[in-house]
Structure formats: C-alpha cells, structure tokens
Amino acid sequence: MRTLLLTLTTRGRSFVAAGITALLCGLLIPEPDLVRIGALLVALPLLSGIGASRTRYRLSCSRRVVPTRVPVGQAAEMTIRLTNVTRLRTGLLLAEDTVPYALGSKPRFVLDGIGRGGSHDFRYQVRSDARGKYVIGPLRVRVADSFGLVEINRAFASTSTLTVIPKVIPLTRAPLAGTWLGGDEGRRSIAASGDDDTAPRPYQTGDPLRRVHWRSTARYGELMVRREEQHWRNTATLFLDTRRLAHGTAASFELAVSAAASIGVHLAEEGFDARLVTEAGLIPRQGSFHDTLLDTLAVVRPANSAALHGGLGALRVAGGQIVAVLGAMTREEAVELAATRSGGAQAMALVLGSSPVAVQILASAGWQAVPLTASTSLAAAWQQLHATQGMVGSP
Numbered sequence: 001m002r003t004l005l006l007t008l009t010t011r012g013r014s015f016v017a018a019g020i021t022a023l024l025c026g027l028l029i030p031e032p033d034l035v036r037i038g039a040l041l042v043a044l045p046l047l048s049g050i051g052a053s054r055t056r057y058r059l060s061c062s063r064r065v066v067p068t069r070v071p072v073g074q075a076a077e078m079t080i081r082l083t084n085v086t087r088l089r090t091g092l093l094l095a096e097d098t099v100p101y102a103l104g105s106k107p108r109f110v111l112d113g114i115g116r117g118g119s120h121d122f123r124y125q126v127r128s129d130a131r132g133k134y135v136i137g138p139l140r141v142r143v144a145d146s147f148g149l150v151e152i153n154r155a156f157a158s159t160s161t162l163t164v165i166p167k168v169i170p171l172t173r174a175p176l177a178g179t180w181l182g183g184d185e186g187r188r189s190i191a192a193s194g195d196d197d198t199a200p201r202p203y204q205t206g207d208p209l210r211r212v213h214w215r216s217t218a219r220y221g222e223l224m225v226r227r228e229e230q231h232w233r234n235t236a237t238l239f240l241d242t243r244r245l246a247h248g249t250a251a252s253f254e255l256a257v258s259a260a261a262s263i264g265v266h267l268a269e270e271g272f273d274a275r276l277v278t279e280a281g282l283i284p285r286q287g288s289f290h291d292t293l294l295d296t297l298a299v300v301r302p303a304n305s306a307a308l309h310g311g312l313g314a315l316r317v318a319g320g321q322i323v324a325v326l327g328a329m330t331r332e333e334a335v336e337l338a339a340t341r342s343g344g345a346q347a348m349a350l351v352l353g354s355s356p357v358a359v360q361i362l363a364s365a366g367w368q369a370v371p372l373t374a375s376t377s378l379a380a381a382w383q384q385l386h387a388t389q390g391m392v393g394s395p
Contacts (some may be wrong), residue, residue, distance in 0.1 A: 030047025
C-alpha cells in the first residue's frame, strides 16, 4: 500500500485526501451519498495505481550524440529513440533526460503514447562554455494514467558521453613549403638526393657518429651526416606547461590550453608523429595523437606542482623538434628548458605572461620564441614564429 501511495501524483493525493474527508463527514452526519462520493474519490486513484503498476510496458532506448567532440560554445545534437516492444499501447509518457548542469536544463518531452512496435525520437541540443567530459543520461520515463492520478518512474541504463574540447584556431602553413615540416617539396628533395631515404647535411654539434655519411664526407671535404627524413622531419614534441603558478589567472590557462590544442591539431593534420608532454611528463598515447591530444586537453586542469623536472626529462628523452606553450618562467627554468634542444633540432615557444627574460634566454639558445598575450591572436603569433628562416623542420 505504501508503494502504491508513492506512485500517486499531487492530483491523486488530493483525490485520496478529499475522499477520506468526505467519508468521515458522511459517517459523522450521517449522509450515505457523501459516503459513496468519498469512497469513489478514494477508490479511483488507488485503482488507477493498481492498473498502472500491473501494466508491464517493455520499452527500449537507444541514443547517440553528434558530434561526440565539440569545441567550447558549440552545440551537439542528442537523439534518443524510445521503442515500444510489447503488443500493448502505452499510456501517457513523460520523458526526462539527465543532463549535467554545465550543459543546460533537463529536457522534458510528453507523449500521448506509443503504439505496438512503434517508436518515437526525441532531439535536443546541448552546449557548454567549459571544457570537460560530460555523461548524459540515463533517460527517465514516467508512465501516467489517463486521469493524471498516477505516475510510475522507470529509468534506462544507457548513457552518452560528450567531450567538450578547447577552442581550436586554424593555423596556416609556413610560406616556404620546402622548409615546412612535412612539406611535399621537402620530402621529394630529400628522397631524390640520397639512397635509402637519406640525404647528407653538414655535421652539427650533438649529432651521433653513427649517422656520419663517409662517402659524402669524402666528396665534400667536410664531415657530413645522414638526414633521415622520417625521424628528422616528421616528428615533434608538443610541450604544455600546466602549472598553476605559471599562469596565475584562469584566462591565461585557457589561452595556453587553446594554443596547445590548435598547434597539436595542426601538427596532426600535417601528418606528424607527435607526442604531448606536460610538466609532469609524457602523456601516454591512447589511439592516435589527435585523439589523445583532444581528450587530454578537454579535462586538463591547473597543476599544483612547482617544478618542470618531469616534463624536461621527457623532452630530453624524446629529442627532435619541440613546440612549447609556456607560462611565466624564472631564469633558471628557462635555462633548463633551453638545454633540452638537441643538436640542430628546431624548437619554438609561445610564452604567456610577463617573461621577457625567458624569451631572451630561449632565443639566445637557438629557439624561436615569441610572447603570446590575450591581445595577440594565436594565428599572428604562429606566423611570427615563422617570420625568420629558422622554421620548424628546416635543415
């Protein structure tokens, strides 16, 4: 009986309360007609509750969200299909999906009913101004009787996941395709000038002796090394400093995350074998670099650590070319970061915050470093990095 009373709506409880009052008054007066009216008011919601509880509607629910990844501020569409797999037509259905607060209010839908074997689609849009992974669902369905006296709640187990990624800004390629990482002209020139996809270049400090090309050394009269196309030109490490003390404000941190996402997507589109590193170290790849990058940056938060040791160690091990998105840095941290550039590998840095000393130290160590502020567009800063001949990937 208690479970039955819990299924009553406000209208159903009002009927029961009015019926009990009428019964008591009819017995006290006494007035038989009032007793009969009271009994009817009490019986009607109770009978409706018994009938609704015994009606075993079998409903199936399928759902999908398109796209599964959206930048902040953009909308995704959720589609839910509710199917009646029984031979009975359902009663009035009140459907409500569970949506996190950051995605907006809970959508509600009302259906007069779904016929035998029929289905109905619900569609609504969600959007968020904050990055993150959001679980949407499950769908809750309330089955109501024709009088609106009883509601029975049922929930489905299926959910959907929406990943809200940082804003990705399109970046242009460098004006000289032959010196740009992954450029077709550069690939053809290298492959055509040597055997086994190698081409000689002058020896630079830090080059391993195993790469010395003795035939070219004898030909040119100076020490020459093999330039391995796949390793030299198509690999890069993207470094993002997520330390709280390096950014100070939430706006600075979000700008850094957006810059890292934009650069990483650009590298992936150019065909780089790239990796993502933070001050804590290398981020393990889950699938492609593109997926790992966006899934990681969707949920990254300012770190409380004060040191860069884990990230600097990963940069030294990775070697090759570096693209760094940095916050405010001390002189000592800038010197340590500058030292991670190996041999003749190219290195670029976008420096947020007030760190002119860090920009100078990196530049003196052979990095292309420019400051990035809220008033400077990322696209303009990216072009500034390529304003000199020392572009990423150039020999």
